[in-house]
Amino acid sequence: MKEFLEFFSFADANVRFVTLGSVLLAGSSAVVGCFTLLRKRALVGDAVAHAVLPGVCLAFILSGTKNPLILLIGAFITGWLSLILIDFITSRSRIKEDTAIGLVLSVFFGIGILLLTSIQHSGNAAQSGLDKFLFGKAASLVGEDLIVFSFVAILLLATTIVFYKELKLLCFDETYAKTIGYPVRGLELLLTTLTVLAVVVGIQAVGVVLMAAMLITPAAAARFWTDKLGVMLVFAAIIGAFSGLAGAFVSYTAPAMPTGPWIVLIVSMIAILSFAFAPNKGWVARIIRRRRNKKLILEENLLKLLYQLGESKQDYTTNRPLQELLAKRAFPAKEAKKGLARLSAQGYLEKKKSGWELTTQGIKRGRRVVRLHRLWELYLTQYLQLASDHVHEDAETIEHIITPELEQRLLEELNYPQLDPHSTHIPGVTKLIN
């Protein structure tokens, strides 16, 4: 707790810098990642992330320093090279893109690890800390590093804002972009460069192994919450920035901990929560919808049954006990009881001493379900040429989902029929004269 307060008071200048840096890095790569995701090149990000390692090591070997700018340039070069190689392999051979990505990723990363190991055993004192590129260390984002990396992160954000409209069209419909004269090759090159840069700046905080998650996961999580690209970019940036902040905190309070895995765990948690709780698309929303449907079906079936029982004598207000209903139709008893209670709370039923009675609105609604059932049966026999003894099951579900507009269409197409395929009267079919 003490550390928590210490960190979030931002009293320590070091903490301020580290936080700012991590937030910027994670946020900017999340924004670029949105376009990478929408262009369906998520795996490419992973390949680039792994391919920057040999670049970092080579830059160190050749220059002998850990100057962030030099390491960044080295990383950029091999990251780029890996992408060109993937494109080259895919276009010039029969190897498909996924295989090419796998090949390039492992070869580059293998060379990277090889170089890193040899540097570590070279006895060069300056090398200490290079291994943080593997799993990241946000707390080391200070001084010159911070300035260089933050500058690149801001550049990334600015470029995506300037090219927002162009990148959007590129990701949605590349061919069309070509026909209106957009420099599609150039835009592709731009997006590739942005991806490589996002990876290069991100590895400082997360490390090469898990960088792909920083690129893709915030975008995937944000997609659950919105159907607007602009909003998606903002959400992804916030999710990325939040996990960057969390990573900085972990890196500060537990210096022995690798930051990358922590950031990735946090961002993955957010993604899982989004998957679960996002409105409409999340699975909780889907479960709720399914349960609501189930309730609706049960309630309408109860009303329908009560209406049907009254049909023979044209008397819909007879009281009927639960047992009578259960004898007619195999409702699960407990559910049926609850359903009846809900219907009476909604005003469709009234509980009398000897059982349940339809109210005026209840009669109307029950009649509508019966009508829709029979209309649909008729529709199936007339338009789908189904035999009349094959249509009942289908109508059992469809009767609950037909909207008033569709009902009107059905009535018109069937020319306001009075009898269903079993020669039973269809209740309440009247032509509106207007």
Next chain:
Amino acid sequence: MILQAENPIVEVHDLTVSYDRKPVLWGVDLTLPAGALVGVIGPNGAGKSTLVKAMMDLLPSGSGYVRLFDKSINEVRKRISYVPQRESVDWDFPASVFDVVLMGRYGKMGLFNRPRKADKDAAMEALEKVGMQSYADRQISQLSGGQQQRVFLARALAQNADLYFMDEPFAGVDIATETAIIELLRTMRDQGKTVIVVHHDLQSAADYFDWVVLLNMRLVASGPTEKVLTQQLLEQTYGGKLTVLSKVGELLRKQEFPSREKR
């Protein structure tokens, strides 16, 4: 029967297009008239879409050239518009109907510029023309096939072009949409626009088009509908692939042979 148009708006010279070295269109040479509804017709795999794409310089041509408005395509990009096949994009993209139609204005806006009020007006007008104005804010993944097709059409209309290329705009749409689209195309033609449509239904072709191009890996016929849609020419078009032509094409691919000697 290959008839030439007077003052052609499209000129295709000796065009050969290959995929992976295998020619799918051999030596197409034709002209198309301005202000007409043109149907490109032929069986599956005849190269109809390929021809339209090659006309718009979306595919590299092995040989030959295309001229639009008697100019090279890059000089007249602003005057042409393209309606790609519906399936060519991912409709789960985070965008609204209006967003997509507004893309039709991107060419006129130029790079970096944001949509102006006038662009938004034009997009809304285009949506009205296809009867989709009430869907402007709808997420595109919620659209039916016919609605998707109308949105693509509206996007092309928003471009305010003179020459339209449409790849199978009637594929998989309901009758109501098909009627609405053909009515719209006729209105456009009557306003002096030229519309080139890839179409696969022979039944409606005679009714829809003023000029017909019959295609089956090579050009079979090009000319006014009543002269071209004859029993004999249709048999030539639909009477199966030319076996020798296919085999030679396959050989070119297998042997990695160029379809033209380099000069």
